[in-house]
Amino acid sequence: MATATADAVASEGRGLYRALAWRRILIILGFTIALALSFTIDIAWGPARYAVGDVIAAIFAPASVTDQVRVVVWDIRMPMALMAIITGAALSLAGAQMQTILANPLASPFTLGISAAASFGAALAIVMGVSIVPFATNFMVPLNAFVMALIATLVIHFISQARGVTVQTVILLGIALVFTFNALLAFLQYLASEQALQSVVFWTMGSLTKATWEKIWITLAVLVFAIPMFARHAWALTAIRLGEDKAASFGVNVRAIRLESMLIVALLAAVPVSFVGTIGFVGLVGPHVARMLVGEDQRFFLPTSILAGALLLSATSVVSKSILPGVVFPIGIITALVGVPFFFSLILSNVRRSW
Amino acid sequence: MVTIALDDIGAYYGRRLTVTGVTTPRFSSGEIVAVIGPNAAGKSTLFKRMAGLLPGPGTVQVEGSGKGKRAISYMPQDTSANAVLTVYESILLARKQGTGWSVSNGDLVLIDGVMQAIDIVDIAFRNLGELSGGQRQLVSIAQTLVREPDILLMDEPTSALDLHRQMEVLAFMQQVARDRGMIVFIAIHDLNQAMRFADKAIVIEHGSLKGVGPTNEVITAQLLRDVYRIDARIEPCSRGHLQIIVDSVAGPGARSSSTVARAA
Numbered sequence: 001m002a003t004a005t006a007d008a009v010a011s012e013g014r015g016l017y018r019a020l021a022w023r024r025i026l027i028i029l030g031f032t033i034a035l036a037l038s039f040t041i042d043i044a045w046g047p048a049r050y051a052v053g054d055v056i057a058a059i060f061a062p063a064s065v066t067d068q069v070r071v072v073v074w075d076i077r078m079p080m081a082l083m084a085i086i087t088g089a090a091l092s093l094a095g096a097q098m099q100t101i102l103a104n105p106l107a108s109p110f111t112l113g114i115s116a117a118a119s120f121g122a123a124l125a126i127v128m129g130v131s132i133v134p135f136a137t138n139f140m141v142p143l144n145a146f147v148m149a150l151i152a153t154l155v156i157h158f159i160s161q162a163r164g165v166t167v168q169t170v171i172l173l174g175i176a177l178v179f180t181f182n183a184l185l186a187f188l189q190y191l192a193s194e195q196a197l198q199s200v201v202f203w204t205m206g207s208l209t210k211a212t213w214e215k216i217w218i219t220l221a222v223l224v225f226a227i228p229m230f231a232r233h234a235w236a237l238t239a240i241r242l243g244e245d246k247a248a249s250f251g252v253n254v255r256a257i258r259l260e261s262m263l264i265v266a267l268l269a270a271v272p273v274s275f276v277g278t279i280g281f282v283g284l285v286g287p288h289v290a291r292m293l294v295g296e297d298q299r300f301f302l303p304t305s306i307l308a309g310a311l312l313l314s315a316t317s318v319v320s321k322s323i324l325p326g327v328v329f330p331i332g333i334i335t336a337l338v339g340v341p342f343f344f345s346l347i348l349s350n351v352r353r354s355w
Numbered sequence: 356m357v358t359i360a361l362d363d364i365g366a367y368y369g370r371r372l373t374v375t376g377v378t379t380p381r382f383s384s385g386e387i388v389a390v391i392g393p394n395a396a397g398k399s400t401l402f403k404r405m406a407g408l409l410p411g412p413g414t415v416q417v418e419g420s421g422k423g424k425r426a427i428s429y430m431p432q433d434t435s436a437n438a439v440l441t442v443y444e445s446i447l448l449a450r451k452q453g454t455g456w457s458v459s460n461g462d463l464v465l466i467d468g469v470m471q472a473i474d475i476v477d478i479a480f481r482n483l484g485e486l487s488g489g490q491r492q493l494v495s496i497a498q499t500l501v502r503e504p505d506i507l508l509m510d511e512p513t514s515a516l517d518l519h520r521q522m523e524v525l526a527f528m529q530q531v532a533r534d535r536g537m538i539v540f541i542a543i544h545d546l547n548q549a550m551r552f553a554d555k556a557i558v559i560e561h562g563s564l565k566g567v568g569p570t571n572e573v574i575t576a577q578l579l580r581d582v583y584r585i586d587a588r589i590e591p592c593s594r595g596h597l598q599i600i601v602d603s604v605a606g607p608g609a610r611s612s613s614t615v616a617r618a619a
Contacts, residue, residue: 014463241438
C-alpha cells in the first residue's frame with residue numbers, strides 16, 4: 001500500500017515535468033506565430049499605402065502586381081523586415097549566452113561595449129578605409145567590426161575569469177569599454193569627410209534602411225552557424241549557470257565552452273552591427289523575456305531568446321514606421337527608448353535579488 | 356566489486372602543489388570513507404584531483420568499474436547560484452550531461468526514484484533560488500546520484516543541514532553505498548558523525564596525509580591533539596557509540612612538541 005502511494009507520488013514528478021516541457025514548447029510556438037504576424041504587418045505597413053491583398057500577391061505572385069508594388073515589397077520592405085528578424089535574433093542570442101557565460105544579468109553586446117567596439121571597427125573602414133584584416137577589402141566593414149568586437153569580448157572574457165572579479169566589476173569594465181570606443185569613434189568623426197561623417201552618424205543610430213539581400217544572407221549565415229554550436233552544448237551551458245565547480249563536476253569543460261561561446265558571441269554581435277549600425281538593448285531584453293517565460297534550460301531558453309529578440313525588433317520596426325506618417329525612424333532610437341527603462345528596472349531589482 | 360587506491364597523489368592549485376604524497380590502501384565497494392582535517396587542509400583539492408578536475412602527480416587506481424571517466428563523481432560544496440531552473444530540471448541536467456536533447460522515460464523514472472529516496476519530491480518544481488541551504492545540499496546529492504557513479508566524493512555534504520537531516524543523509528549514503536556497491540568519500544568536520552558512519556578515514560593536514568585506516572583506529576586522542584590541537588577523550592557512550600569528549604583547547608606548545616616528537 002505504502003509502495004503504491006509512493007510510486008504514485010514519484011510518477012507524479014515525471015507527469016508534471018512533461019506538462020512543464022509541453023507548456024514551454026507551446027510558448028515557443030506562440031512566439032513563432034507572433035513573429036510571423038509581426039513580419040507580415042512589417043511588410044504590409046509603410047509610407048506607401050498598398051492594399052494587403054496587393055502585398056500578399058507581390059510576395060507569392062510577383063508577376064501579378066505593378067512594378068512599383070513589386071519593387072517596394074521585394075527591394076525595400078522585405079529586406080528591412082527580414083533584417084529586423086535576423087538582427088534581433090542574433091543580438092538576443094549573443095546577449096543570452098553572454099548572460100549565461102558571465103553569470104551576469106546585465107550582460108549584452110550593447111551594455112558591455114562589444115557593439116561600441118564593432119562600431120569603431122566599422123567606422124575605421126568607412127572613414128579611413130583601413131582594413132584590419134589584410135587583403136579583405138570587399139568585406140572590410142564587417143571584418144573590422146568583428147575584429148574589434150573580438151578584442152572587446154576577449155578583454156571581458158579574460159578579466160571576468162580573474163580572481164575576485166565580481167559581476168559589478170565586469171559591468172564597470174563594460175562601461176569603460178563603451179566610453180573608450182565612443183571616444184575613438186568621435187575622433188574618427190572629427191577627421192571624417194562630410195559624406196563619411198553623415199554615413200557614420202546615421203549608422204550609430206542603427207537603421208534597417210541599409211539592409212540588402214547580401215547583408216541578410218551574411219547575417220543569416222552567422223546565425224545558422226552559431227545556433228548549432230550553442231545547441232550541441234545545451235546541457236553544458238545550462239550546467240554552467242549552476243556554478244563553475246558544479247558544472248565541472250558534471251564533466252563539463254567549462255573553460256573551453258566559455259571561450260568558444262564568447263568567440264561566437266563576438267561574431268553574432270559584430271556582423272549585424274556592421275550592417276545596420278548600433279541597435280541597443282535587444283540583446284538585453286530578449287533573453288530576460290525568454291528567461292521569465294521558459295527558465296534557463298537551454299533547450300527552451302535558446303530558441304525562446306532567439307524568437308523573443310526577433311519579435312522585439314520586428315515589432316519595433318513596425319513602430320518605427322508608425323510614429324510619423326511617411327517617416328521611418330532609425331530603429332536604434334526606438335530600442336534605446338524602450339530598453340533604457342527596462343535596464344533600470346533590472347538594476348533596481350538586482351539590488352534586492354542576488355543573481 | 357569496485358576498488359580505488361591513491362598512489363602518491365599530488366594536486367596543483369594554480370601553479371602551486373598544494374597536496375602532496377597521498378598514498379592509501381585499497382578501498383572497496385560499500386565502504387564509507389571519511390576525509391577529515393582542519394579547514395584549508397586540502398580536502399577539496401584532493402577530491403578535485405581524484406575526480407580529474409585538477410592536475411597533479413601520482414595515480415588514482417580504480418579497478419572493477421566499466422564507466423571510465425564517469426566512475427568518479429565529485430559533489431562540490433554548495434554554491435549559491437540562482438539559475439532560473441526547477442529542482443527537477445537541475446537534476447535532469449546532471450543526468451543528461453554529454454548526451455542528446457531528448458529525455459527518455461527511463462531518465463525521468465530514475466530521477467523520480469532518487470528524489471523520492473532523498474525525500475525531496477515536495478520541492479521538485481520549486482526554483483533553485485527559493486531553496487534553503489539544507490534543501491540545496493539535498494538537491495546536490497540527488498544530482499550526483501542520478502549520474503550513477505561507482506565512487507562518490509562528497510565535499511561537506513552535511514555542513515548546511517540540521518541534525519535530523521545530517522543523520523538522515525549520512526544513514527542514506529551508508530545505505531546507498533551498501534546497496535549499490537558504491538565507495539563514498541565524505542569530507543566532514545563532525546568527527547562524531549565520521550566515527551559513527553564511516554568505515555575508514557583519511558586525515559589530511561597542510562596538504563599531506565596524516566593518517567589512514569579504519570576510522571576508530573585513525574581518530575585517536577593523539578590525532579585530535581596533533582591535528583586539531585584539542586585535548587579530548589574518546590569514550591563509548593551508554594549505547595556503545597564512541598564519542599569525542601573535548602576537555603580543553605590545547606595550548607600553543609601542544610602542536611610544536613608533538614611535531615618535535617615526530618621529527619625525532
